Amino acid sequence: MSITTPIDLTLPDARGHFGIFGGRFVSETLSAALDELEKTYAQLRNDPDFQAQFDHDLAHYVGRPSPLYLAERLTAKCGGAQIYLKREDLNHTGAHKINNTIGQALLAKFMGKKKIIAETGAGQHGVASATVAARFGLECKVFMGSTDVERQKLNVYRMKLLGAEVESVTSGTKTLKDAMNEAMRHWVTHVDDTFYIIGTAAGPHPYPMLVRDFQSVIGRETIRQCDEQIGRQPDAVVACVGGGSNAIGMFHPYMPYSDVALYGVEAGGLGLHGNDHAAPLNKGRPGVLHGNRTYLMEDDDGQIMGTHSISAGLDYPGVGPEHSWLKDVGRAQYVAATDDEALHAFYELTQLEGIMPALESAHAIAYAMKLAATMRSDQVIVVNLSGRGDKDIHTVASLDGITA
């Protein structure tokens, strides 16, 4: 395996830029809070005590390392490359989101903040935030679009059981982007005692960097497990991309491995021909939203468009700035899977492997199945199975005509 460094691995730069992407495009009212966070993180990033606490909780609370599993029956069905699954669905709370919330809750603790807030789409990040709030004895408020509150009832209830307050957001399109707007507004007003745990690798600097760093445990483990279990690194790595935190956690450690192809799978919704999707890297253009410059779904006037995806977690008009940069420098390829393809993959993985994926992760499975069929049987694909599908049973059941 040749290891070269074709691209700059030191990014973001001091101002949070990945090429033209990223940055800190926020109102002055947030600048001091972001400066404070940036300074704290710069101190703690290489602090052995902080890293030891993070690693300890990842091992004993989250249950890491998560397994790397060869999906033999799925591989046989596709008739090509061997498909391995990185089992982030087996983490405590059922998704990769907890890696990041542990890291940010530790930051909150070091900064002496007693309250945390979070935005959530599917509810996975909200649950992961409510969970660490309970674990660290912090007050927690989660902002969630009212449309998502309706379609993710189970997770809303989980957050409430964990002691969090769920604030239903009725402005704009009533989904993830509006939840993020509202969380920012709340943060501006309560910045003294409140830490904002952003759930994806987007937002103003330093969030894209710190979320990536916390999620990079996924890729680092995968590299080690591939060495141990396969004796080499995979030919391709596949992950779904909404904001893109699970994907960047998998991709970032792989960036120097130039023989490993990186595929990010966006939500193709009803198809990329119209506007009913959430695929800014495939169909959008660069713009500024939520504190960073990145690819966006926007109209000619620069207004942010509503998006559509079967999975609430991918239903977001932007994407983390590092993905925009990886697209433009050509290190990663960004493709899409439609609602129907994701749903088909959901059934296939459930029935062939006894693993029920989150609808978000089912997008990655869907593309990996297509890709595997074009590859040889001695080749290897690793799919980041970012979350489990329990939360989506309601959605799938109603599509099947079953009313709970």
Place this chain on the structure above:
Amino acid sequence: MSRITSVFTELKAAKRKALIPYITAGDPSLDSTVPMMHALVEAGADIIELGVPFSDPMADGPTIQLACERALAHGTRLRDVLAMVVEFRAQNQHTPVVLMGYLNPVEAMGYDVFVEQAVASGVDGVLMVDLPPEEATEVEGFFKDADLDMIYLVAPTTTDERIQRIAESGTGYVYYVSMRGVTGSNALDVPDVERNLQRIRQFVSIPVGVGFGIQNSQSAAQVAAISDGVIVGSAIVNLIAANAQQPDMARQQVANLVAGMRQAMDA
């Protein structure tokens, strides 16, 4: 000298303070905005902040969020806002107009195109809420070359170091956000504002206007006494919203509010 600087110079000579109302362009309709701008001037406005509607107004409270939604519901675009300024300028060449909003509509139009059209339309300054000076380094040349004033926010949490940075970049006036929060908040603390203005003036030589939390004549007069200008947004937008079906009534009520503030500030 820019139109904004001239107005502040005239006001200073007359020992008066600037009254700067904000309205969202296209709220509640495209053709209600220019008559409202004229009504604001007649009632005593010195400068008008004209809001460019945006789908995701992250720094605004519910009042201005809803104003943006109303304006966008019938498709108010940045180029429509520029056309409103052209129409306003047909009758008024004196009152400065500042476009206030978020960066993305400007970015979508292109900085060169926007600056050229803004100047041609009679716009005097821009305040892009989510463009802090650090991120403006690559684009501020467009604005400065065209003599468009770049107005920046200063918040209670802004450090002295950042105030100096803003003082170097800002022209026209500086907008001091009187409290921690979003627009439409209601917790004006005048002594705290006064302390922060003293701090800001150590670094900033251009006029400083104060916004957020000014809802009536009394608070307008209090803020006028300690600053160079009084910025009023949500209190006006609330009246426009309450009279969305009756533009004449909206104009009358807004004019009454603004005239009352003018009187209290000049007393």
